[in-house]
Amino acid sequence: MxxxxxxxxxxxxxxxxxxxxxxxxxxxxxxxxxxxxxxxxxxxxxxxxxxxxxxxxxxxxxxxxxxxxxxxxxxxxxxxxxxxxxxxxxxxxxxxxxxxxxxxxxxxxxxxxxxxxxxxxxxxxxxxxxxxxxxxxxxxxxxxxxxxxxxxxxxxxxxxxxxxxxxxxxxxxxxxxxxxxxxxxxxxxxxxxxxGSRDPREWHLLSEALASLRLSRDGRVAWIEVTCAAQSRAGLGLEVSEDFVNYVRAIRGVEIAIAFKEVSPTTLKVSFRSRGGLDVTRLAGRFGGGGHRNAAGCTLSGELAEARTRVLEAAEAYLISEWGMRNAD
Ligand SMILES: [Mn+2]
Missing domain, CATH: 3.90.1640.10 (inorganic pyrophosphatase (n-terminal core))
Incomplete structure (x- = not known):
């Protein structure tokens, strides 16, 4: 059976x-x-x-x-x-x-x-x-x-x-x-x-998140932040921000899109998105998280700036390891 x-x-x-x-x-x-x-x-x-x-x-x-x-x-x-x-x-x-x-x-x-x-x-x-x-x-x-x-x-x-x-x-x-x-x-x-039924305040929170957009020098990694301060200004919590990271993935040339979302000043949810064969569960997994090949996440403790540095370094290292594999193809 x-x-x-x-x-x-x-x-x-x-x-x-x-x-x-x-x-x-x-x-x-x-x-x-x-x-x-x-x-x-x-x-x-x-x-x-x-x-x-x-x-x-x-x-x-x-x-x-x-x-x-x-x-x-x-x-x-x-x-x-x-x-x-x-x-x-x-x-x-x-x-x-x-x-x-x-x-x-x-x-x-x-x-x-x-x-x-x-x-x-x-x-x-x-x-x-x-x-x-x-x-x-x-x-x-x-x-x-x-x-x-x-x-x-x-x-x-x-x-x-x-x-x-x-x-x-x-x-x-x-x-x-x-x-x-x-x-x-x-x-x-x-x-x-x-x-088609978004609360206008969600777009206020989104606009703050998109204003925080940064790209790595080579443009392959891009990220946004959804801070506690922005959430309180919008009067909304993180539950409305699930798809924000997809705007980052939509950028030409971006291979890994990341959203750093503050649950509290010392707890961070991190969402990862990729396309095709690039497997972001390997990245989320390094921080105790998981998910699917092209959509994964993890929760980190620590302040945003410090956690962001750790995650971005891991993302760069992962991309370099992937490029090594691709060169061998
Ligand atoms: Mn599912």
Whole structure:
């Protein structure tokens, strides 16, 4: 029996399922969570929907988003815990801590770095998104895919493929998206929620971030900063800054784009983006982080200026090591 089949068998047998995903949730994790939960509920199961962190505002409109809870009520237990898009146990934000002995943890993820913390681990780095993996569970398992399920899964795939711009926009992910549209996915609504409903204050924060743009002398590394001061001037937190780093990657000639984001004056989130074969998980991994080949991140302690120096040195060293490899091609 394949891991996918084991996941399906467990879900079929379970009378109750908690669906959850990683902290600092993104569109894929939430779209996959809500899509799976709505389909399992439709199939007659008791479902709970969880994320330890609050949702970024653009995800509040996804169907079923109001069902999400930040923690599992004490005493509330499930036969099965379906963990999506989450590379290790820490990133569940403690949501599995109260599970009963005998509950089955299903770990369904597309991060190559996944630590295989589940009782069943279906890890598929080739999948575009957790949303695509949920689709395959539902289709193969004969679960219903109605309009609200399709809308969530479509949003998940759209987001993790960068609106079908990245290398993970495979024939398979495009076929899955097409099938979801046939199932009634609300294409225009999703585009409006994700890309057409920004708070003007977000653009104030973005404009400060873009004003901080710097490039390395050769123009291959570029970075921006989102400081605590800028966040308080805009009256917004970091959760609205997830895609700011993509503006840096959009610059001609930039191979590694970085956003330094202050959580506090002594804690920094760092986002990395690259294109093609350049693997920024190798860079994020040096600082205890992870992610995908072209989109990764880490958290650092220390002041921004000092941490920035360390990260930029590592980025330069990584590029030099890559160029060495390319010369040998
Ligand atoms: Mn994902």
């Amino acid at each position: 394949s891991d996918l089949e084991r996941v399906i068998e467990t879900l079929r047998a379970a009378p109750s399922v908690a669906v959850l995903a990683h902290v600092s949730p993104d569109t894929d994790s939430i779209g996959a969570t809500l899509g799976a939960a709505l389909a399992l509920r439709e199939a007659g199961k008791v479902t709970g929907v969880y994320n330890a962190d609050p949702l970024p505002p653009e995800l509040l409109s996804l169907p079923g988003a109001s069902d999400l809870r930040r923690e599992v009520q004490s005493g509330q237990t499930y036969a099965c815990y379906l963990v999506l898009d989450t590379s290790n146990l820490e990133r569940t934000g403690g949501l599995l801590s109260g599970r009963p002995a005998g509950a089955v943890v299903l770990n369904v993820d597309h991060h190559a770095s996944n630590s295989r913390f589940g009782d069943v681990n279906w890890v598929e780095p080739e999948a575009s998104s957790a949303g695509e993996m949920v689709y395959r569970i539902l289709r193969r398992g004969g679960f219903p895919i109605g309009k609200t399920v399709a809308t969530n899964l479509y949003a998940a795939i759209l987001a993790d493929t960068g609106s079908f711009q990245y290398g993970n926009a495979t024939p398979e992910s495009l076929r899955v998206a097409a099938d979801l549209v046939e199932c009634g996915a609300a294409v225009e609504d999703v585009a409006r929620w994700l890309f």
